[in-house]
Amino acid sequence: MNSQLAVILPIAVPLATMAISLLAWKSIAAQKWIGCTGSVLLFVSAAALMWLVDRDDIIVLQVGRWPAPFGITLVADRLSAIMVMLAGLVMLSVTVYSLATIDDRRVDYGFFPLIHLLLMGVCGAFLTGDLFNLYVWFEVMLIASFVLLTLGGERGQLEGAIKYVALNLISSAAFLAAIGVIYAATGTLNMADLAVKLRSFPDEGIVTVLAMLFLIAFGTKAAVFPLFFWLPASYHTPPVAVSAIFAGLLTKVGVYSLIRAFTLLFVTDLAFTHNLLLLIAGLTMVTGVFGAMAQSEIRRILSFHIVSQIGYMLMGLALFTPLALAGSVFYIIHHIVVKTNLFLIGGIAERRFGSGKLSDIGGLQQSMPVLAILFFLSAMSLAGIPPLSGFFAKLTLIRGGLETERYAIVTAALLVSLLTLFSMTKIWAEAFWKLAPEDARSASPAIFASRHNRFALFGPIVMLVSITVGIGLLAGPVMKVSYAAAEQLLDPDTYVDAVLPDRLQIEPDRWQIENDLTQHAPTTNRDPTPDRESIAVGQMTPVLEEAFQ
Amino acid sequence: MDIALAVTVGGLYAAGIYMMLRRSVVKLLIGLGLLSHAANLLIFTAGGIVRGRVPVVPTGQSQPIAEIADPLPQALILTAIVISFAVLAFALVLIYRTYQTLGTDDLDQLKATDT
Numbered sequence: 001m002n003s004q005l006a007v008i009l010p011i012a013v014p015l016a017t018m019a020i021s022l023l024a025w026k027s028i029a030a031q032k033w034i035g036c037t038g039s040v041l042l043f044v045s046a047a048a049l050m051w052l053v054d055r056d057d058i059i060v061l062q063v064g065r066w067p068a069p070f071g072i073t074l075v076a077d078r079l080s081a082i083m084v085m086l087a088g089l090v091m092l093s094v095t096v097y098s099l100a101t102i103d104d105r106r107v108d109y110g111f112f113p114l115i116h117l118l119l120m121g122v123c124g125a126f127l128t129g130d131l132f133n134l135y136v137w138f139e140v141m142l143i144a145s146f147v148l149l150t151l152g153g154e155r156g157q158l159e160g161a162i163k164y165v166a167l168n169l170i171s172s173a174a175f176l177a178a179i180g181v182i183y184a185a186t187g188t189l190n191m192a193d194l195a196v197k198l199r200s201f202p203d204e205g206i207v208t209v210l211a212m213l214f215l216i217a218f219g220t221k222a223a224v225f226p227l228f229f230w231l232p233a234s235y236h237t238p239p240v241a242v243s244a245i246f247a248g249l250l251t252k253v254g255v256y257s258l259i260r261a262f263t264l265l266f267v268t269d270l271a272f273t274h275n276l277l278l279l280i281a282g283l284t285m286v287t288g289v290f291g292a293m294a295q296s297e298i299r300r301i302l303s304f305h306i307v308s309q310i311g312y313m314l315m316g317l318a319l320f321t322p323l324a325l326a327g328s329v330f331y332i333i334h335h336i337v338v339k340t341n342l343f344l345i346g347g348i349a350e351r352r353f354g355s356g357k358l359s360d361i362g363g364l365q366q367s368m369p370v371l372a373i374l375f376f377l378s379a380m381s382l383a384g385i386p387p388l389s390g391f392f393a394k395l396t397l398i399r400g401g402l403e404t405e406r407y408a409i410v411t412a413a414l415l416v417s418l419l420t421l422f423s424m425t426k427i428w429a430e431a432f433w434k435l436a437p438e439d440a441r442s443a444s445p446a447i448f449a450s451r452h453n454r455f456a457l458f459g460p461i462v463m464l465v466s467i468t469v470g471i472g473l474l475a476g477p478v479m480k481v482s483y484a485a486a487e488q489l490l491d492p493d494t495y496v497d498a499v500l501p502d503r504l505q506i507e508p509d510r511w512q513i514e515n516d517l518t519q520h521a522p523t524t525n526r527d528p529t530p531d532r533e534s535i536a537v538g539q540m541t542p543v544l545e546e547a548f549q
Numbered sequence: 550m551d552i553a554l555a556v557t558v559g560g561l562y563a564a565g566i567y568m569m570l571r572r573s574v575v576k577l578l579i580g581l582g583l584l585s586h587a588a589n590l591l592i593f594t595a596g597g598i599v600r601g602r603v604p605v606v607p608t609g610q611s612q613p614i615a616e617i618a619d620p621l622p623q624a625l626i627l628t629a630i631v632i633s634f635a636v637l638a639f640a641l642v643l644i645y646r647t648y649q650t651l652g653t654d655d656l657d658q659l660k661a662t663d664t
Contacts, residue, residue, distance in 0.1 A: 132625055132628070135629075136628065136632070139632045139636070142636070143635065143636060143639065146636075146639055146643070147639070150643060150646075153646060153650065155650055155651060155661070158646060158647040158650055158651065159659045159661055159662045160662045161643055162577075162643065162644065162647055162656075162659060163659075163662075165636075165639075165643060166569075166577055166581065166640075169581045169585070169636060169640070170581070172585075172636075173581075173585050174588075176585070176589070176592065176629055177587075177588045177591050177592075179625070180588065180591045180592030180593075180595045180625075181595055183592070183595065183596060183621070183625070184597070232663075233662050234662065236662070237662055
């Protein structure tokens, strides 16, 4: 397969699936089939991208053959490929799970087209190499998530959606303003080009102001310390399948953007920006876990845990060493798998008793022993008990912290993981261990009766649990992948060289000189290697022609 | 001209934030609208203002003769306007449905899903 085709497939496949399932608007069965096929195809294309990036390091596609920084660039480096791969995985498990849990009315109103639209936005955000395109992909993702959040129109959903919509729109406005100011300062929006220009920007103050604007914009999406209130207010309101995909993916898009911005663009004033990130990371961890401890409903506890774990991901970014950043990447891999899974398991418990309140449920250990084992493994993984995936993720981060002698954050991280264990034990003791309350609505609805539904409910959970256990047992290879991604992130030059192979020509003064020279004499100062030559303006590689042959 | 636009941007931001701090959901929405307009105008102002020069390169030249108006910020704003229009339309429907379902437009009353 052509490697440039692989970059666009994770965006094109959900788009095509969405369009086709819109055509099948009238038939619920057809939409389910199309939705599942689309998810499998997305997963396959994400895996192919992952494989190709592992071979080629960075794959760049200049859309429409306009060379960067003039055109739209799609870039897949190791981090992007990992994220797209995880998105495909979450999508696959959630689609299968939703076959049993999403009611026909919601499918009727377009559930399947919407989750594919959401995935298109998510994959686009992971793959784009241009700030304004990042904004557009964010909005694609947001509008799909707004509708998914309100689909069904229940009281809680609408109330949660108002907060979610308002705060996300504020962060979008901040992001847009930041884009305007960064364009005014540098005259470009291509991330690779920005990386070059911000490095030699004369006024360091303006760069720091820009960094803060982007921190607010991405931080709101990622739900970091002072900006996370929309998350626990809204994530527990929609149906479980929607909650799970939100919990797994949406905040991680914010984290991904933060990692991209603070490894590629804003690395001039590390003492200020990354220390601030470290402070935010610590506060995010602590507030999130305290919030979780105060809750008594499964999905609310899990929502607050998302916040606290965002702190871990930021911790690695803030420490800014290869080891710590590899810890961040590992943590994201672990977290997306485990958190999606915990939401799916919580959904089954809620379905069983018709409520998510810990006081209304109990005795799951006797009535559903398999579910108990699956929950136990995921919860222990989230808390960081060896040999599950969470242990290695936390170990790497803490070793990164000890290496740089940031003992405060290490203490916070250890304490928070102890408290995580505590609140996971709370769910375990209340929902699984204690006897079911006398007046519990032991509604074992028809949903658990049919074999089809049982497969749809437990299949994804078993798959995700085995991935958690697998990551734990094969921590070496996963660590290697994360480390390679981290090293690539800390070496922005490879990214810049991949996107702008003709970098020297594009710097403004050179551009001017070249133009003057070409009018009088044949060019002499050009690099004669054919691959560079071919990407110069006017004679570009026929990328797409190749792709379609 | 720059100064006037800058003051307008500041005024829009101030008005938008003031409206968002009110208790009525409708005012929250008006505030969000003002905020997105402020951001658009900020991009327009920051992109540099040139009067009456189109970004067209004359035939036989390889670059424009004089200073031109940068078309990129305008393209960005155009996209942003379309997006914010769509999102605001969604938000309007959302608050209407919320008002119908919950029977209130007071943000202080919407705390059932809060922690």
